[in-house]
Amino acid sequence: MNSITRSFATALLAVAASTAFAAAAAPPPANAAVPPTSSYIATGDGVQLYYKDWGPKDGPVVAFSHGWPLSSDSWESQMLFLAENGYRVIAHDRRGHGRSSQPWDGNDMDHYADDLATVIETLDLKDVVLVGFSTGGGEVARYIGRHGTGRVKKAVLVSAVPPQMLKTPSNPGGLPIEVFDGIRAGAQANRSQLYLDIASGPFFGFNRPGAKPSQGLINSFWAQGMMAGHKNTYDSIAAFSATDFTEDLKRFDVPTLVIHGDDDQLVPIDASGKASAKLVKGAKLIVYAGAPHGITDTHKDRLNQDLLDFIKE
Numbered sequence: 001m002n003s004i005t006r007s008f009a010t011a012l013l014a015v016a017a018s019t020a021f022a023a024a025a026a027p028p029p030a031n032a033a034v035p036p037t038s039s040y041i042a043t044g045d046g047v048q049l050y051y052k053d054w055g056p057k058d059g060p061v062v063a064f065s066h067g068w069p070l071s072s073d074s075w076e077s078q079m080l081f082l083a084e085n086g087y088r089v090i091a092h093d094r095r096g097h098g099r100s101s102q103p104w105d106g107n108d109m110d111h112y113a114d115d116l117a118t119v120i121e122t123l124d125l126k127d128v129v130l131v132g133f134s135t136g137g138g139e140v141a142r143y144i145g146r147h148g149t150g151r152v153k154k155a156v157l158v159s160a161v162p163p164q165m166l167k168t169p170s171n172p173g174g175l176p177i178e179v180f181d182g183i184r185a186g187a188q189a190n191r192s193q194l195y196l197d198i199a200s201g202p203f204f205g206f207n208r209p210g211a212k213p214s215q216g217l218i219n220s221f222w223a224q225g226m227m228a229g230h231k232n233t234y235d236s237i238a239a240f241s242a243t244d245f246t247e248d249l250k251r252f253d254v255p256t257l258v259i260h261g262d263d264d265q266l267v268p269i270d271a272s273g274k275a276s277a278k279l280v281k282g283a284k285l286i287v288y289a290g291a292p293h294g295i296t297d298t299h300k301d302r303l304n305q306d307l308l309d310f311i312k313e
Contacts, residue, residue, distance in 0.1 A: 004135075005200055007312065011049065011256070012030055013113070015051020019280040020093070023291075023302070028091040035114075035308055037189070039051060039052070041077070041092070041118060041119055041123075042121045043095070043114070043115055043118050044114075045103070045106060045111075045212070045233060046101075046103075047100065047101040047103050047106070047115065047279070048100060048101045049093065049095065049100045049101075049118070049119060049302050050072070050093045050094045050098055050099035050100045051072070051090060051091065051092035051093070051119060051152070052072050052079065052089075052090065052091050052092075053090050053123070053225075054080070054083040054087075054088070054089045054090075055079075055082065055083030055084075055086070055087050055088045055089050056083075056086060056088060057088055057232040058088070058243070058312070059083075059086050059087045059088040060083055060086075060087050060088065060127065060129070061087070061088045061089075061090065061125050061126070061127065061128045061129070062087050062088070062089050062090070062128070062129045062131060062307075063089075063090045063091065063116075063119070063128050063129070063130055063131070063134075063137075063139070064078065064079065064089065064090070064091035064119065064131045064133075064136070065092075065112075065116060065130070065133070065135075065136030065140055066091065066093075066094065066097070066135075066136045066262055067130070067133045067135045067136055068097075068133075068134060068135040068237075069097065069161075069195065069225040069228045069233040070097065070098075070221070070224040070225065070228075070235065070239055070248070071093045071097050071098025071099070071224045071227060072092060072093050072135070073096075073097060073098070073225060074220075074297075075091045075120060075131075075133070075296065077296065077297065077300040077304065078296060078300070078303065078304055079091060081304040081308070082286070082304070082307065082308065082311075085308060086149060087172070087311070088206040088252065089281065090119070090123065092115070092116070092119050094112055094115070094136075094139070095107065095111065095112070095232065095307045096136075096228055096229045096231070096233065096235075096236070097224075097228040097229075097232065097233070098126055098224065098225070098228065099227070100226050101231055102228075102229030102231070103119030103232070104231060105234070107136055107232050107235035107236055107239060108235070108239045108241045108243075108281055109139065109142045109239050109240075109245075110146065112138075112139045112140065112142065112239070113139055113142035113143040113145070113146050113147065114136075114137055114147075114219035115145065116143045117141075117143060117146070117147045120135045120151055120185065120258045121151075125151060126151050127151070127152075127153040127202070128143075128151055128152055128153060129152075129153055129154045129155070129156065129311050130143070130152055130154070130155045130156070130158055131155075131156040131158065131307065132155075132158065132160055132162060133159055133238070133296055134158075134159050134266075134267060135161055135163055135236065135240040136160070137157040137159070137160020137161055137162055137276075138160065138161045138162055138239070138240055138243060139158065139246040140155060140160075141157070141160075141162045141249055141252075142243070142245065142248050144248060144251055144252055145245070145247060145248030145249075145251050146248075148251070149251075149252070149253055149254050149280070150229070152254050153211070153253075153254060153255075154207075154254050154255045154256065154257070154310065154311065155256045155257070156256070156257045156258075156259065156310065157202070157255055157256070157257070157258045157259070157271075157276055158194065158259045158260075158295065158296065159259070159260055159261065159264055159267055159273070159293050159295060159296075160242075160258070160260075160267070160272060160273065160276065161240050161241070161267055162245035162246075162248070162249055162275075162276045163241075163244065163245050163246045163249060163271075163272070163275050163279060164242075164244045164245060164265065164274065164282070165180075165240065165241045165271070165272070165275055166180065166242045166270075168244075169273070171265070173270060173271040173272075173275070174228070174271050175241075175268070179274075180238070180241045180242075182238055183237050184232065184234065184237055187230075187233065187234050188234070189241060189276050190293075191226075191230060191233070192222070193223070194227060195222045195226065196218065196222050198221070198266075199217065199218040199221035199222055199309035200213060200218050202265035202292070202293065203266060203292065203293050203294045204217055204218075204292055204293075204294045204297065204298055205220060205223075205263060205265070205291075205298065207251060207265075207292075208263070208292075211262055215292075217297055218227065220246060221294075228243065229299070234309040240288030245276075245293060246279060249276055249277060249280050250280075252280045252281070252283070255282070255284075255310075255313070256280045256282070256284070257306075257310045258273050258276050258277045258283055258284065258285045258286070259285075259286045259288065259295070259303065259306060260273025260274070260286075260287060260288070261271065261288040261289075261291025261293065261295050261299075262287050262290065262291065262293060263287065263290050263292055263294055264291070264292060264293045265292065265293065266293040267293060268301070269287065273285065273287070284310075286306060288302070
């Protein structure tokens with residue numbers, strides 16, 4: 001080793017030593033003791049549910065249930081708007097989705113509804129306005145069917161799957177099983193591509209003539225979907241398509257708002273939004289003309305205002 005190399009090595013050692021000493025002497029960050037589970041709730045079967053709790057803690061409560069294969073991030077526009085208007089807004093990542101645990105079993109509507117109940121009861125929420133989008137609308141319906149409305153003030157179904165998506169002898173207006181088998185096949189073959197195809201096409205209506213696709217929205221849908229578990233999202237296809245929510249809807253005894261786009265290519269309005277509005281006594285139906293499935297993003301300003309107006313009523 002020549003003198004120049006030795007000098008360079010000595011200098012590096014001196015810098016490393018001084019850096020290590022400074023790090024050891026420096027106080028720990030102020031948040032070092034904050035437990036990483038502060039935004040998680042455990043269910044009875046050991047699933048960790050991630051949740052967001054925004055806005056004033058003493059404000060009226062609005063709780064959101066998201067769609068497939070997304071996470072609570074899909075509600076961020078509505079949550080930010082309502083929180084800024086004085087509401088406490090809460091949304092959890094469904095089991096198997098987002099930042100929540102990915103259990104092998106329990107990927108069905110009964111478990112989804114019971115998980116929502118766990119969130120509501122753990123946080124001791126009362127007079128809650130429940131808002132469910134797509135699969136989340138089924139979650140809200142099944143929650144009321146299984147747990148009643150003792151803690152619920154109002155309900156909102158947005159582009160929601162109830163009463164039932166699958167075509168059956170008792171539900172002739174539903175979609176044939178081949179549609180959902182196709183989604184399952186796509187998920188098994190290449191679920192990453194499946195999510196891109198859904199987001200680039202029918203979810204936001206980007207496949208319609210004259211539509212201007214947003215790469216940002218496509219990327220967001222894909223990223224949320226890929227955070228979810230493969231087995232969980234696969235099982236959930238049956239949960240959101242084959243579950244019959246008819247009896248659950250008949251148990252609604254709180255003011256209910258149904259919002260649906262009449263160009264929803266994924267959850268057609270006639271067999272879903274319109275049918276749900278007929279089953280829920282006194283429900284109010286708002287139809288967004290020409291709107292696609294993903295109106296939480298494509299029509300967020302109108303949806304935000306409609307939600308606020310209904311909550312204030």
